[in-house]
Amino acid sequence: MTELNLTPSRTGSRILGFGSYQPERRVTNDELAQEMDTNDEWIRSRVGVIERRLSEPGQTLVDLAVEAGKNAVTDSGLTPSEIDTVIVATCTMETNIPNAAAQTAHRIGIQAAAAFDLNAACAGFSYGLGTASDFVRVGSAKNVLVIGVDKFTNWVDYTDRSTAIIFGDGAGAAVVGPSDTPQIGPAAWGSAGDLAEMIYVKDRNSFIFQEGQSVFRWATTKIAPIALEAVKRAGVDIADIDVLVPHQANLRIIEAIGKGLRKHGARTDLKVATDIQYSGNTSAASIPMAIDHMRAAGEIKSGELALLVGFGAGLSYGAQVVVCP
Ligand SMILES: CC(C)(COP(=O)(O)OP(=O)(O)OC[C@H]1O[C@@H](n2cnc3c(N)ncnc32)[C@H](O)[C@@H]1OP(=O)(O)O)[C@@H](O)C(=O)NCCC(=O)NCCS
Known part of the structure; x- marks a missing residue:
């Protein structure tokens, strides 16, 4: 052949x-x-x-x-x-x-x-x-x-x-x-298409619809374990993570993810992105924008380990550990 x-x-x-x-x-x-x-x-x-x-x-x-x-x-x-x-x-x-x-x-x-x-x-x-x-x-x-x-x-x-x-x-x-050395860990990603009707736009003449409470419950229970899986795949310990950057969907969801990770050993001084306060939910932009703002404010230093976790319509989710530039 x-x-x-x-x-x-x-x-x-x-x-x-x-x-x-x-x-x-x-x-x-x-x-x-x-x-x-x-x-x-x-x-x-x-x-x-x-x-x-x-x-x-x-x-x-x-x-x-x-x-x-x-x-x-x-x-x-x-x-x-x-x-x-x-x-x-x-x-x-x-x-x-x-x-x-x-x-x-x-x-x-x-x-x-x-x-x-x-x-x-x-x-x-x-x-x-x-x-x-x-x-x-x-x-x-x-x-x-x-x-x-x-x-x-x-x-x-x-x-x-x-x-x-x-x-x-x-x-x-x-x-x-x-x-020469891996600085972006393997992605822990997946989807739950059976829950597609939680967030959708019906057709090109319609607006976005979401079942707010259902999405809230899903995000506050399912996302911390996905973030932990990314930590495992990267071969580091949750206590090694310096910065948590979840998708900026809702401050209460962000806090719940942080709390979920602390129960599994995340440090008490873990820095958590809260960019939603002055940006709103910017969907696919929210994670890199939050990191960029934190770097500009001197809140993230080069070499620190950041845990990124995105989630939303699909439903789709993905997380990885990265070394900050
Ligand atoms: C949408 C969301 C903010 C609603 O908050 P909530 O605490 O679940 O509120 P509820 O839907 O239970 O509504 C509670 C009450 O507030 C009212 N309400 C809803 N929106 C309101 C608003 N903007 N201002 C004031 N009152 C509002 C409701 O009508 C309801 O009133 P009632 O008790 O008299 O019926 C919340 O569910 C959420 O953020 N969900 C996740 C959505 C998300 O992250 N989507 C993107 C995923 S990537």
Whole structure:
């Protein structure tokens, strides 16, 4: 039988840099309360959001992706010409044709990149990062730009108080490249398609619907064990983890995941991302954006171990341990 060539594989992969971007327009809870029957106290105590950023009219999802992508490339120290693959994780494009990744690559100045979109909703960045890491390790790519971006203003009914208060727009990105020592652990990822009806958009003329309480129960019971599985697969101990960066869905869900991990030995000084307070739930953007904000604030140091865990519509979930650049 004919044997075909394989690309030479590599020992490991690592994150070379992070970047993020948020629209300028800040929308407070009080502003939403002028449009619908809600109030600041309810939103802060039930969801944890103080304000979110919403896109300006005419600002597209690709506009957000481009800015975050540029920032991550700059942070990585590479030039756009050194990137050969662009993955955009998103579930909220204005239209699906063409994809976001090819346009984003072109506008950043990345020539002829392999470019594709990936939809795992709010778990999208975890899937994108796992895919990028594996591409680099098997030699399918050298340097991959992974962007998590969502623009829920495309899909939220701003008269529906059960969803409008939660979501924000934004983009977060990372550049993944080769490493002599593995710096991105294996992904613990999976799905529960039997629960698909918990979060959905019925058709292209509809808005997002979610069974809030069911999603809340699922996230507060199922996600900590998935995060622990990622720790096991990475071959480290939960007590080695310095930073927990869960998808920023709801502050009470984030706290429940932190509590679940502490029961299994996570340190009391474990730093936990709470970016939701000033960003809202930005879906696939929330994990890289939270890390980027924490690095900018000096809350994460180079070499620290971060545990990332994404979850959302599908239902889909994915987690991995990474060494912070
Ligand atoms: C949506 C969510 C915030 C609702 O919070 P909750 O504590 O479950 O609230 P409930 O749906 O039980 O509603 C409680 C009451 O608040 C009311 N309420 C709902 N939204 C409200 C709002 N924005 N402002 C004020 N009151 C509100 C309800 O009508 C209900 O009133 P009632 O008791 O008189 O019937 C919460 O369930 C949640 O965050 N779920 C997870 C969703 C999520 O993370 N989705 C993304 C996954 S990636």
